[in-house]
Amino acid sequence: MIKLTLVVGVVIALSSCGPASHDPAAEEQSSIAFPAAVVAPGQELALAASVVFTEGPAADAEGNVYFSEITGNRILKYSPGAAWTVFREPSRRANGLAFDAAGRLVACEGAREGGGRQVTRTDLESGKVEVLVGSYEGKKLNSPNDLVVAKNGRIYFTDPRYGGQEGRELETEDVYLIDTDGSVKRVATKPEIAKPNGLGLSPDQKTLYVADTQPGPPREARVMKFDVREDGGLENPRVHYSFGSGRGIDGMTIDVEGNIYGAAGNNNNPPQNHAGVYVISPQGEVVGRIPVPEDAVTNCTFGGPELKTLFITAVKQLYAIRMKNSGLLTYPPL
Secondary structure: OOEEEEEEOOOOOOOOOOOOOOOHHHHHHOOOOOOOOOEOOOOEEEEEEEEEEEEEEEEOOOOOEEEEEOOOOEEEEEOOOOOOEEEEOOOOOEEEEEEOOOOOEEEEEOOOOOOOOEEEEEOOOOOOEEEEEOEEOOEEOOOOOOEEEOOOOOEEEEEOOOOOOOOOOOOOOEEEEEOOOOOEEEEEOOOOOOOEEEEEEOOOOOEEEEEEEEOOOOOEEEEEEEEEOOOOOEEEEEEEEEEEOOOOOOOEEEEOOOOEEEEEOEOOOOOOOOOEEEEEOOOOOEEEEEEOOOOEOOEEEEEOHHHOEEEEEOEEEEEEEEEOOOEOOOOOOO
């Protein structure tokens, strides 16, 4: 039996997306089976927390989960067995979160009113907040969205712009690298990347996965993969998996076996692919889908004992489910 645990919950009304075009590929994904091969036996999805437009979960060494509440302009903290608390308010529209090897919280701060449009790093002990990057070549970033921290300390982040385009200075929506010396460079752009979102690194750190949407026509949501050079740059772009015109991956995480866990799909607008966490193998094959009973799923990460609990943000909820494999994280270490 599947067991998805809802940790905290409230009821929030959400608007639905517009109609989708007929796409056989997206319809086929709706019938993907539950990935029993990677989920711990007898587990079901459980609700971990519920607020408004949850995103960017990141777990610390004590098992606490930090996650963004974009609409409320806050970063929240969920401690297993206790109520969630507010970690930062306002958050400057924080979205994707991740911990570096020193246990510092790195945040992508987005656009909209009060947004920082920058990437920051917070020392949890001192509370000191450091701006890592806010512009590129003299132009303000679009809206930093998601990130992944490499084991060598390098940080990759995406910079799309969703919604209003007011104040936008950069022409393209790209993937950037913050190197260990603090320098910043653009590592992926058009035509390989049009609107990047979630990121993931393979266990050997030699492959970077990028969730991207090509506007078309025809529109295509896909996972691109790049070889990572010694200098941190990217090369050899190719499609790892395609969702067709369905709703592709928003955020992703990766386990120690190299499987991608991608938050994708929706449940309010068939025939698009159903909402859930799609597990995609290193070979680009779908292992299965963990169904999530929400309109859409936004992101996921590993945490908890042995890093075997998958935490999933689903717009207004935080869910948890125990897995067989441990997650692949720079921090906390296994």
